[in-house]
Amino acid sequence: xxxxxxxxxxxxxxxxxYWLGADLGVFYSSYFLIxxxxxxxxxxxxxxxxxxxxxxxxxSMILILPSGIHLSKILGYLDTSYFIVSxxxxxxxxxxxxxxxxxxxxxxxKKLALFDYWLRVSLVLGMFITVTxxxxxxxxxxxxxxxxxxxxxxxICGLIIRRNLRLFEPAFMALINGQDTQTSNTVMKESIESSxxxxxxxxxxxxxxTSLGLRLL
Numbered sequence: 001x002x003x004x005x006x007x008x009x010x011x012x013x014x015x016x017x018y019w020l021g022a023d024l025g026v027f028y029s030s031y032f033l034i035x036x037x038x039x040x041x042x043x044x045x046x047x048x049x050x051x052x053x054x055x056x057x058x059x060s061m062i063l064i065l066p067s068g069i070h071l072s073k074i075l076g077y078l079d080t081s082y083f084i085v086s087x088x089x090x091x092x093x094x095x096x097x098x099x100x101x102x103x104x105x106x107x108x109x110k111k112l113a114l115f116d117y118w119l120r121v122s123l124v125l126g127m128f129i130t131v132t133x134x135x136x137x138x139x140x141x142x143x144x145x146x147x148x149x150x151x152x153x154x155x156i157c158g159l160i161i162r163r164n165l166r167l168f169e170p171a172f173m174a175l176i177n178g179q180d181t182q183t184s185n186t187v188m189k190e191s192i193e194s195s196x197x198x199x200x201x202x203x204x205x206x207x208x209x210t211s212l213g214l215r216l217l
Contacts, residue, residue: 005074012067019060020206025053027199034189044176058099061158065151066092078144095119117162120155127152147209154205157198164194 029050033043066089072078073085098116102109127148134145168191171184211217 005071008067008071008074011063012071015060015064015067016206016210019057019064020203022053022056022060023199023203026050026057027196029053030192030196034185034192036185040175040178040180047172055099055103058103059096061154062092062096062099068147068151072144072147078141079138117159120159124152124155124159127155143212147212150205150209150212154202157202157205161195161198164198165191167191 029046032038032046033050035043038046066085069078069080069088070085073080073082095116098112098119102112102116105112131145131149131152134141134148138145167187171180171187171191174180174184175188208217
């Protein structure tokens with residue numbers, strides 16, 4: 001097996017493993033985060049673990065796309081140039097850098113967070129255009145188009161989750177500052193619970209795309 005192909009397969013597989021594995025950890029931890037029976041200190045400690053674990057799915061989501069596109073190019077599942085593949089990798093690396101900066105700076109980088117949001121929206125639109133083009137003009141590559149489409153659904157779910165959690169952060173800051181109330185706790189609980197369905201749908205999309213990759217579907 002050529003080194004390039006082996007490295008790409010390793011990256012792609014690890015992205016799936018760390019995305020799904022860490023997401024399960026975040027999902028389970030969220031139940032304790034909103035448990036009012038636990039002490040404030042315990043919930044804050046849980047939040048630190050949760051927020052750290054949450055970076056892994058974010059990073060994995062970014063890297064799984066360029067590695068998948070690159071693999072599809074090498075294996076002949078997608079008709080594109082190495083120039084396009086290189087551009088996709090460059091965008092992914094810049095996006096990854098942005099995500100790391102947002103993790104480090106937190107609330108002090110609101111403009112970067114907004115840029116990250118619209119970058120994801122643009123990515124979804126770009127994937128929809130790509131999928132439509134493949135279905136219409138390159139039907140022999142529909143397999144790759146389907147995987148790209150399913151991946152775009154995970155990005156959309158991520159955007160919906162971000163919207164559902166928009167009130168979570170101020171409510172959680174009240175908890176950190178010892179100013180939490182029944183209302184703020186309810187806001188945290190409702191924000192988390194309204195996002196769980198979309199998290200599960202992301203897992204389904206990941207398993208579906210994995211099944212496609214293994215030729216089980």
